[in-house]
Amino acid sequence: MKLIIGLGNPGRQYEKTRHNVGFMVIDKLADNLSIPLDRQKFNGIYGIGHISGEKVILLKPLTYMNLSGECIRPLMEFYEITEEEIVVVYDDLDLPVGKTRLRTKGSAGGHNGIKSMIHHLGTQEFNRIKIGIDRPTNGMKISDYVLGQFTEEDHIGIKESIDASVSACEKWLTSSFVQVMNEFN
DSSP: EEEEEEOOOOOOOGBGGGGGGGHHHHHHHHHHHTTOOEEEEETTEEEEHHHHHHHHEEEEEEEGGGGHHHHHHHHHHHHHHOGGGGEEEEEETTSSSTTTTEEEOOOOTTTTTHHHHHHTTTOOSSSSEEEEEESSSOOOHHHHHHHOOOOOOOOOOHHHHHHHHHHHHHHHHTOOOHHHHHHHH
16 A cells, blocks of 8 residues: 655645645646545545555645644554555755655654654654755745745746656655655655
8 A cells, every 4th residue: 555645735825835735746646646536534635546456545634734644644544554655745945946855764854744744653764755945035934935836937847846756656656665766866
């Protein structure tokens, strides 16, 4: 079984914000893999499909970013999913727009959604795909920046990052995460 989690915030006002790139990846994966996000439970929206004989769950927590772990842990327990069977996709201020980085473990790096996951899972060892959103350069508060929309100049880089993240997730369905990491980093 594989669980792909995209972090973000629910609601129309957050749809196209920097903090919602994880949701954007899940939406594109749902289309590519023909997995409708038609279930709502565990304070999240998700869909289940079968790809190459493997059960695949796509999840968007609806808890708001800072409480993501409150959705993820119960779903993992219900479906008996281990940390090795998940990948989480989220925004990263420390990567430039257009860059992605795959990791098998690590700290939260100041990301509150990942802090919540680490707290609720009890480990830092889970697969992740980080999508660069860069840092504000004009003195803007981080919270205002991540909840802001991408600039026109950022759209090409973000589209490339989302496409690369979707491709990495699709590759992970038939390969080990380490193989995927080696190919996409």
